[in-house]
Amino acid sequence: FYREIKGIGAMLQISQAGMACGTVLADLLTGKLVPSGHLTSTWAKKYMDYPASKTFCDNSSNDKTYDEGIFVGYRYFDSFEIEPAYPFGYGKSYTEFSWEFKGIELKDETLSVRVEVTNCGKSHGGKEVIQVYTSSPNGSLVQPYQELRAFAKTKLLSPGESQALTLEWNVRDMASYDESKAEKVNKAKITAKRL
Numbered sequence: 001f002y003r004e005i006k007g008i009g010a011m012l013q014i015s016q017a018g019m020a021c022g023t024v025l026a027d028l029l030t031g032k033l034v035p036s037g038h039l040t041s042t043w044a045k046k047y048m049d050y051p052a053s054k055t056f057c058d059n060s061s062n063d064k065t066y067d068e069g070i071f072v073g074y075r076y077f078d079s080f081e082i083e084p085a086y087p088f089g090y091g092k093s094y095t096e097f098s099w100e101f102k103g104i105e106l107k108d109e110t111l112s113v114r115v116e117v118t119n120c121g122k123s124h125g126g127k128e129v130i131q132v133y134t135s136s137p138n139g140s141l142v143q144p145y146q147e148l149r150a151f152a153k154t155k156l157l158s159p160g161e162s163q164a165l166t167l168e169w170n171v172r173d174m175a176s177y178d179e180s181k182a183e184k185v186n187k188a189k190i191t192a193k194r195l
Contacts, residue, residue, distance in 0.1 A: 003085075010092070013037075031094065036127035036153065038091030042074050045085045051076050075144035089131050089148075095121030095159065097128040102164065112168045113150070119157040129153045132167050134174055141176045149173065 002008055012035060014025055027033040044050050051068045071079055074088035102114035117128050130153075133146040150167035157163060 013039075031124070034094050034124055034126045034156075036091065036093055036129070038089050038129045038131075039086055040088070042077050042084045042088045043086040044077075045083065049077075049082050049084070070142065070144055075147065079145040089129070089151075091129060093126040093128070094124040095119055095126040097121075097126070097157075099128070099130060106171070109171050110168050111149075111171055112166050114164060114166050116162055116164050117154050117157070118162040119159050121159050123159065125156050125158045125161075127154050127156055130165055130167065132169075136174065136176065141178055143176070147174075 002011055012025075012028060014021055017024060024033070028035055047053050051071060052066075055065055055067060068076065076082070077084050077087065096119075097117055098120050099115050099117045102116055104114070105112045113132050115130050117130060119126055119128075129151055131151045132149050134149050135146045136143040149169045152165045152167050154163045154165065
């Protein structure tokens with residue numbers, strides 16, 4: 001609908017906001033508060049761009065098959081280069097931000113990425129969300145183009161103010177599970193126990 005109505009320059013999504021929704025909406029529209037949320041799902045340009053649309057778009061039966069595998073949400077759009085209307089993690093504010101990569105560190109099994117975020121705007125404060133994605137090499141297992149590993153939101157930053165963020169995740173979270181190899185390992189363990 002937002003593409004069919006001329007003159008729409010911005011859109012504010014409010015969902016599951018509860019009973020305080022009206023007050024919050026008024027504060028956002030008047031500039032008392034600044035929007036800082038980011039989308040938790042990908043918005044396609046058209047319904048048929050979603051991978052499940054091929055099996056869920058008809059009423060042929062009550063049984064539908066889950067065929068997406070690992071390619072759910074942004075993983076599908078990114079991996080198959082389908083341009084969405086609004087990507088996962090998209091969000092705007094009344095101000096602009098810049099960020100500077102400050103380093104990466106591996107300690108034990110934890111990866112840490114350091115970033116400095118600055119409010120570049122002139123008149124509004126705001127909060128920004130930083131997201132870190134990783135890509136895995138394709139081998140015997142199919143991999144998506146990228147996967148979200150960590151995200152963090154700044155405090156309310158005044159114009160010109162900066163904040164350092166550290167985003168962390170365990171390297172084991174980047175592992176892939178190979179059913180065929182796991183089965184062989186489990187059978188070997190069972191055989192060893194019987195001997």
